[in-house]
Amino acid sequence: MPKPSNPYLPSPARIEEVRVETPDTKTFKVVFCEDDCRDGFAYRPGHFAEVSVFGVGEAPFCINSTPTRPGFLEFSIKRMGRVTSAMHEMMGGEQIGVRGPLGNSFPVEEWRGRKLLFIGGGIGLAPLRSAINYCLDNRADYGEINVVYGARSPADLVYKPELEQWGARSDMKLHLTVDGGNEEWKGRVGFVPPLVTELGPSREDTIAITCGPPIMIRLVLQGLAQLGFSDEQIVTTLEMRMKCGIGKCGRCNIGRSYVCVDGPVYNLAQLKALGGEH
Amino acid sequence: MPDYVIAKDKAPEWLRRLGEKYAVYAPGADGMGFARTTDYVGALAPSGNTRRPPKEMFFPTSQTLLTFKQGEQGVEINEVAPESAVTERRLLVGVRPCDAAALSLLDVVFSEQYSGYEDPFYRSARTATPVISLLCAEPLEGCFCGDAPGVDLASAAADVALVDLGDRYFAEARSETGQELIAAGDGLFAAASDADREARDKIAADFRVRTSESLPLAELREKLRGLHDSPLWQQLSQKCVRCGVCSFLCPTCHCFDIQDEAIGDEGYRYRCWDTCQFTDFALMTSGENPRRDAAARLKQRICHKLEYLPDRTDMIYCVGCGRCVRLCPVGMDVRETIEELSVAQAE
Numbered sequence: 001m002p003k004p005s006n007p008y009l010p011s012p013a014r015i016e017e018v019r020v021e022t023p024d025t026k027t028f029k030v031v032f033c034e035d036d037c038r039d040g041f042a043y044r045p046g047h048f049a050e051v052s053v054f055g056v057g058e059a060p061f062c063i064n065s066t067p068t069r070p071g072f073l074e075f076s077i078k079r080m081g082r083v084t085s086a087m088h089e090m091m092g093g094e095q096i097g098v099r100g101p102l103g104n105s106f107p108v109e110e111w112r113g114r115k116l117l118f119i120g121g122g123i124g125l126a127p128l129r130s131a132i133n134y135c136l137d138n139r140a141d142y143g144e145i146n147v148v149y150g151a152r153s154p155a156d157l158v159y160k161p162e163l164e165q166w167g168a169r170s171d172m173k174l175h176l177t178v179d180g181g182n183e184e185w186k187g188r189v190g191f192v193p194p195l196v197t198e199l200g201p202s203r204e205d206t207i208a209i210t211c212g213p214p215i216m217i218r219l220v221l222q223g224l225a226q227l228g229f230s231d232e233q234i235v236t237t238l239e240m241r242m243k244c245g246i247g248k249c250g251r252c253n254i255g256r257s258y259v260c261v262d263g264p265v266y267n268l269a270q271l272k273a274l275g276g277e278h
Numbered sequence: 279m280p281d282y283v284i285a286k287d288k289a290p291e292w293l294r295r296l297g298e299k300y301a302v303y304a305p306g307a308d309g310m311g312f313a314r315t316t317d318y319v320g321a322l323a324p325s326g327n328t329r330r331p332p333k334e335m336f337f338p339t340s341q342t343l344l345t346f347k348q349g350e351q352g353v354e355i356n357e358v359a360p361e362s363a364v365t366e367r368r369l370l371v372g373v374r375p376c377d378a379a380a381l382s383l384l385d386v387v388f389s390e391q392y393s394g395y396e397d398p399f400y401r402s403a404r405t406a407t408p409v410i411s412l413l414c415a416e417p418l419e420g421c422f423c424g425d426a427p428g429v430d431l432a433s434a435a436a437d438v439a440l441v442d443l444g445d446r447y448f449a450e451a452r453s454e455t456g457q458e459l460i461a462a463g464d465g466l467f468a469a470a471s472d473a474d475r476e477a478r479d480k481i482a483a484d485f486r487v488r489t490s491e492s493l494p495l496a497e498l499r500e501k502l503r504g505l506h507d508s509p510l511w512q513q514l515s516q517k518c519v520r521c522g523v524c525s526f527l528c529p530t531c532h533c534f535d536i537q538d539e540a541i542g543d544e545g546y547r548y549r550c551w552d553t554c555q556f557t558d559f560a561l562m563t564s565g566e567n568p569r570r571d572a573a574a575r576l577k578q579r580i581c582h583k584l585e586y587l588p589d590r591t592d593m594i595y596c597v598g599c600g601r602c603v604r605l606c607p608v609g610m611d612v613r614e615t616i617e618e619l620s621v622a623q624a625e
Contacts, residue, residue, distance in 0.1 A: 007395045008343045008536075008547075009357050033352065054346040054353050055540030058547075059563075081563035095352035214566070241562045243536045244549075247393025250533035251552070251560055253582070254568075256589040261393045275506055 007246045010052045010097030011037035016072060017092055021158040022151075025123055026088055027064075027076045030098065041101060043067055045108055045130035046237060046265045049100030050245045051075060051083070053090070059083035060242045060260070062127040063101065068137035073098065076126040076158060102245040103264050106131045106209065106235065108138075114207050115143040119220050121192050121212025122151050125158055127237045127264075128211055136172065145172040146201065150192040150216075154178050154185045175199060193219035203228040209235045221268065231269035238264045238271075281470035282449040282460055289447055292463035293318035293371060299462070300369035300408075303335065312370060321371045324415035324442055327599065331377050331529035332370055333384060336403040338363075340550040343399070343536070348543040360398035361406075368407045369459075375434035376423045376597040378411040380529030382435040383428065386591050387532055408455045411436035412447075413482060417489045420600030422613060424490030429597050432482035441478045448478040493613055494620045495584065495594050502585040504624030511573035514615050517608045518572045522553035524602035524610070525579065530595045533559075554578045580615060 017029040032038035043049075048062045059081075065074035079088045090096070108131065116135060120128045128147075135142045147166060151157045157178070167174045177188040177195050188195065193216060201208070208229055210220050217236060224234055240252035240259040247261035255274040257263065266274075284292060293302060297316060304321035306313030311330035315321055341363065347354045373381075385404065388397035411434035414421075423429045433439050437456035441448040448470060451457045460467055470478075494501075505511075525531040535552040539545050552559060555575050561567045569575050583595035596612070603611050 006357060006360060006398050008399075008549075010344075010355065012353055012355055014352070052538075052547075054348060054355075054547075055538050055545045057538045058536060084563065095348075097353070097355060239562060239564070239566075240568065241560050243534070246395035246397075248388060248395070248397055248532070248534075249536070249549075249552070250582070251554070253578075253586060255581075256586040258393065261395075275503065 010099040013096055013098045015090055015092055015094050015096060021076060022156045025076055025078045025158055027074055030073045043101035044105035045134045046105035046127060047101035048103050048264060049098050052097030053083055053086040054097060056086040057083050060245060064126040064129040066130050066133040066137060068134055076123060078123050099245065103260055104262065106265055108134055111207050112141045113143060114205050116145045117201050117206055117208040118147045119192060119196055119208060119210040120149045121216040122156060123158060124212030125149055128209060129159060131209060139171055147172065148175045148192060148196055150177040152179045154182055192216050193223050196220055197223045200227065203233065207233055207235060211237050231272060232267055234268040236266060238266060281475060282467040283446045283470050283474050284449055284463065284467045285446050288466045289322055290318035292466050293321055295462050296369055296459060299367060301366045302369050302371055304371045322412055324412065326418060327374050330527060331380060332373055333529050335370060335407060336400055337532060340548055341399060343547045343549055345546045360402045363399050364403045364406045370407060370409045373409050373411045373436060374414055375411055375431050376429050376599040377529050378409060378434040378436045379429040379597045383530050383593055383595055384532055386593065408459060409436040410438045410440060412440045413442065413485060415442060418600060420603030421489050421598060422491055422493060422600060423598035424486040425493040425495050426596060426598035427496045427594050431485050432479055441481055443474065443477050448474055491613060493616050495596055498584045498616060498620055499588045501620060502581050505619060505622055508622055510618060510622050511577045514618060515572035515576035517610050518576065519608055520555050520557060521607060522555045523605050523607065525553040525555055526551055527601040527605055529597060529599055
């Protein structure tokens with residue numbers, strides 16, 4: 001894809017649909033206003049984009065739709081700060097700006113023939129969702145697919161209709177858990193890391209991809225190491241504060257690596273080699 | 279490219295001719311920064327350096343990136359053409375070798391090769407603005423360009439590099455544009471002799487000796503890798519009051535923020551200088567802050583210049599201009615920081 005001559009210029013896009021995922025998270029289905037923007041936006045699972053609410057600002061969000069289902073982009077946004085709160089006020093038909101695709105992406109080609117273990121916590125399922133659906137849409141290319149997903153409560157689980165579809169599929173396994181259940185919750189109660197350990201996935205030919213709150217990631221990494229996973233077999237996607245998204249503004253680096261252009265996807269071996277702060 | 283000399287009393291005439299084609303900017307009389315001038319004698323005043331580096335001529339403190347207008351039909355996004363950032367033909371005269379080197383370091387950061395994207399605003403300003411450098415007569419307190427591996431004092435990274443030989447300037451054209459600038463002084467220049475070249479080299483070498491404190495700027499890169507968890511950062515950063523002067527006035531610092539401003543339905547998006555020394559620079563909306571204390575922020579500033587950027591570019595992002603030494607309100611001295619780190623034991 002040719003690089004834009006002005007990489008700071010967003011393309012206008014229209015919100016087609018707003019889905020309430022949890023009390024604080026909404027998913028926005030977005031369509032570019034101009035055909036050539038839509039056709040030129042060649043993204044891969046793991047890419048992110050800078051989303052503009054004009055007059056409020058720009059913020060980076062992972063694209064959680066999959067390029068195998070073209071025509072639109074989806075972003076799941078948790079109400080946290082200025083831009084996210086402004087997004088939450090927006091409704092179908094309103095216009096935003098989208099700049100991207102930015103960053104690197106999941107090495108889905110390298111994963112061909114491998115077993116995939118996705119481990120997500122809370123809104124951390126968003127970047128995994130793109131890769132999961134990509135792999136499901138290219139199902140024959142991949143081995144066994146397991147998805148472990150947990151949230152604080154049943155109400156905090158995102159993509160519930162999709163979770164039901166995944167749960168009903170025979171060609172993948174979904175393992176759900178919540179930190180604290182309620183009367184209606186018939187599923188498992190407990191944290192994500194022990195569930196991973198309990199499942200005891202074989203490290204043979206497996207790639208583990210994890211995203212979630214820092215404490216969950218830390219414990220998941222420990223658990224995977226105990227199961228014998230090597231650092232190269234563990235992939236994660238990072239969050240840092242970003243502005244430009246194109247490796248110029250200088251704030252998102254971890255050591256020499258700019259998360260906005262060299263990341264956000266890293267395997268654990270790469271992360272350890274960077275040293276410095278995480 | 280051939281080297282030239284120009285008699286000192288003829289240099290103002292050269293600049294006057296260039297002033298017919300260009301808006302000439304030189305170190306301002308107040309010493310603050312580069313200013314538009316027609317004082318072609320003062321433009322080549324040899325002493326001191328400006329407090330503000332010339333980077334702002336290419337990377338302004340604040341710069342509009344786009345404008346927008348919300349209407350019934352949605353949002354109208356209007357590009358600010360990067361070429362419109364500079365509307366006059368400018369010429370910078372009297373840029374010091376440290377600052378000229380800093381511009382070539384910024385050229386790398388804003389290039390496509392560096393991160394996959396070219397910054398069109400910086401590039402168009404740079405392309406539109408030739409630079410004539412001049413080696414200082416005297417170093418200022420705190421100058422240590424003699425220790426900066428990327429600073430060439432004899433042949434500064436400019437279109438034309440001038441060195442004061444006493445009664446004449448040595449003038450080296452370092453680019454095609456530089457050749458054209460010298461051609462504008464037709465009849466004023468003579469070809470440089472070997473003796474002129476030797477004199478130039480000797481003056482530059484002497485200046486290097488006078489501005490060297492044997493700081494291991496390049497060598498620190500490997501050493502810093504082992505010092506990320508050192509308690510020294512805490513100790514060295516204790517005095518810091520987080521004002522950000524060290525980075526705002528640094529000729530190689532280039533971090534920026536992007537913000538929107540709107541009144542009613544209309545507004546603009548701009549970028550402005552920012553600094554890693556501010557507490558919220560890396561603060562995420564989630565509340566996570568990977569650089570929450572002054573120690574982590576000093577480490578970021580030092581390692582960014584002397585380890586991370588050198589790892590990416592193989593260049594050292596400190597040119598020894600000494601501004602952060604001279605202008606820090608609490609007397610933090612990067613030379614001392616470098617010395618302490620260079621003798622520290624890895625953790």
